[in-house]
Amino acid sequence: MADLTYIILIILKVIVVFLAVLTGCAYATWLERKLLGHLQNRMGPTYVGPFGLFQPIADGIKLIFKEDVVPTQAEKVFLTVAPMIAFIPGFLTFAVIPIGHPINLFGHEIPLTVSDLNIGILFILATTSLGVYGVALAGWSSGSKYSLLGGVRSSAQMISYEVAYGLSLVPILMIAGTLSLNEMVAQQSTILHWFVFRNPVAFVIYWICAVAETNRAPFDLPEAESELVAGYHTEYSSLRFSMFMIGEYANMLSVSAVAATVFCGGWNGPFWPGPLWLIAKVIVFMMIYIWIRATFPRLRYDQLMDLGWKVLFPLALANVIVTGIILYLV
Amino acid sequence: MEMLIFAVAAIVALASAVMVIAVKNPVGGVLFLIMSIAAQTVLYIMLSGIFVAAFMILVYAGAIMVLFLFVIMMLNLRHADLGPDSLRRVKPLAWVFGSVLLAELVWVSMAASMPASGIDETFGSVPAVSRLLYGKFVYPFELTSVLLLAAIIGAVVMARKGS
Numbered sequence: 485m486a487d488l489t490y491i492i493l494i495i496l497k498v499i500v501v502f503l504a505v506l507t508g509c510a511y512a513t514w515l516e517r518k519l520l521g522h523l524q525n526r527m528g529p530t531y532v533g534p535f536g537l538f539q540p541i542a543d544g545i546k547l548i549f550k551e552d553v554v555p556t557q558a559e560k561v562f563l564t565v566a567p568m569i570a571f572i573p574g575f576l577t578f579a580v581i582p583i584g585h586p587i588n589l590f591g592h593e594i595p596l597t598v599s600d601l602n603i604g605i606l607f608i609l610a611t612t613s614l615g616v617y618g619v620a621l622a623g624w625s626s627g628s629k630y631s632l633l634g635g636v637r638s639s640a641q642m643i644s645y646e647v648a649y650g651l652s653l654v655p656i657l658m659i660a661g662t663l664s665l666n667e668m669v670a671q672q673s674t675i676l677h678w679f680v681f682r683n684p685v686a687f688v689i690y691w692i693c694a695v696a697e698t699n700r701a702p703f704d705l706p707e708a709e710s711e712l713v714a715g716y717h718t719e720y721s722s723l724r725f726s727m728f729m730i731g732e733y734a735n736m737l738s739v740s741a742v743a744a745t746v747f748c749g750g751w752n753g754p755f756w757p758g759p760l761w762l763i764a765k766v767i768v769f770m771m772i773y774i775w776i777r778a779t780f781p782r783l784r785y786d787q788l789m790d791l792g793w794k795v796l797f798p799l800a801l802a803n804v805i806v807t808g809i810i811l812y813l814v
Numbered sequence: 815m816e817m818l819i820f821a822v823a824a825i826v827a828l829a830s831a832v833m834v835i836a837v838k839n840p841v842g843g844v845l846f847l848i849m850s851i852a853a854q855t856v857l858y859i860m861l862s863g864i865f866v867a868a869f870m871i872l873v874y875a876g877a878i879m880v881l882f883l884f885v886i887m888m889l890n891l892r893h894a895d896l897g898p899d900s901l902r903r904v905k906p907l908a909w910v911f912g913s914v915l916l917a918e919l920v921w922v923s924m925a926a927s928m929p930a931s932g933i934d935e936t937f938g939s940v941p942a943v944s945r946l947l948y949g950k951f952v953y954p955f956e957l958t959s960v961l962l963l964a965a966i967i968g969a970v971v972m973a974r975k976g977s
Contacts, residue, residue: 562841603940606868613876617848620880624841624887632887639884643877650872663940 497598501578508766509733510540515767516774523778544726552722557627566625567720567727570618574734576611580604581741582666584751584758596751596758597666604665605657608742609650612697615735616642619699619716622728626719634715637705637785642697644792649693651800655686655807656746669750680747685803687747689796691772694739696792698732700773702780705788740769820860827853840886844879851875863938 514529514537521528529536554560584596601607616639623635656679660668672678680687696703705715712718717728744750744765751758783791830849837843851874858867947955 559839559841562845565845601864603865603868606865606872610868610871610876613872613880616876616880617883620883620887621841621845624883636884636887639880639887643880643884646877 494598498579501583501598502575505575505578505734505737506730508737509730510544512733512737512770513543513729514540515770516777519771519774520778523775547726548723550722550725552724553719555627555719558719559625559627562621562625563719564724566618566622567724567731568618569621570615570731571727571734572731573611573615573618574731574736574738577608577738578741580607580665581738581745581762582669582750583762595666600666601664603663605653605663605746608738609653612649612735612739613646615697615731618728618731622720623716626716628719630712630714630718631716634712634718638699638716641699641703641705641788641792644789645693645696645703645796648689648792648796648800649697651797651804652686652689652693653746654800654804655683658804658807658811659683665745665750668746669752672749673752675749678747678749683803683807685799686807687743689800689803690747691743692791692796694743695773695776696788698735698739700732700736701777702782703788704782705785736770736773737766740766740773743769816860819856823853823856823860826850827857841883844882844886847882848875848879851879858938861938865938865940865943 517539518528518536529539532538532542554563579598580601582595582597582600586595619638619642620635623631623633623638626632656668657663659679659682660671662668668679699705717725720728741762744762748765749761750765751762753761753764756764827850830846830853833846834843834850837846851870855867855870855875858864858870
């Protein structure tokens, strides 16, 4: 009996988190269009619903009814599998993100995370590292040169930035002395204890790499529209295309949630309940994403590689060493 | 329950490992290898080696296999480029080495004690693994890193030759 309730509870949590992230993805597109509009002196979506709030729903319905075009040169099996693979990793990350205090329900203590893994950070790094497959496969299987170039670019870019991405989190692990996200959140109980203030360099490296990992401007070379039409998803339409988009936004949400959890105290905060604080912090990070997109022009490909390997990687490595020395001395 | 998960994971791991060499399309081979790694990860988790499991995904599926895919995509190999006869000459060798490996595997599993003994609760946890890596096996571990570094430098030197 206890086993059964446990399994039902897990399934319920998975469904709730999945639906929440899916809704988050839809409204992240709304936030992006609205905020980007205002940053460029436009209004953004206004027609569908108040403040254009129903725009994501209208977009979704439109995409469903579009024709699903399959190019004759495409590898059909991989063309179908690629969007599915791109869809998953962003959602997987949320399995280990703690979203609040454990709550008491019918005498059971229910922790507010799908799985309290004691190696949460490694799990996140592992899922992030899988993100490249969807993009690379899509580029290869489309049978189009633009797509292939986009796919090859993205796999090179994501491998390069993954190294610094992983290394940027290592100093935080050393300071926290744990790999568990729950314990990290517990250690950052007030704003003074946030890890972002104890190692700001790590946060800056993390954030730059996170933007590059999610293929967002100014690192959106895999889909640079001025050179590659639309990059890896040039040949995609209809629902398959929307799966790429949802996957991309889920990835953005997940790196924002990781940034909030690891660097900015997670669900800790005064007055409001935990989940609200986490959502608020994720929204702030999403706004920074959009702000960055509105501010910086796209990097050239060699600049991108130089930044990854010659600046961020040595900096992250030095940060690990310096943090190690300081921790040893103090 | 546990037996069921083990059976599914083991069958998937073995079947996709066979598919790696059975499918014609090299990209398909890479994907099946990833699937096999994923199934092995499940086996590691069942052995409570969750740290090892995470690194299986992170290093093998997330980094090494991406490079495989990258290279295959760069060469843009399609079915036609890999004729059925391209591997004929090495086939006898493959049989020899395959049987040697199989014999070794049988020999090792005959010698092993089942179920595995001497595993305590901390087995596979982060402190346990790091204590082994940086304590008992620190010299082999560091020597391996030197070996890998040599390989990286070698690759860079070979890449520079052309220019």
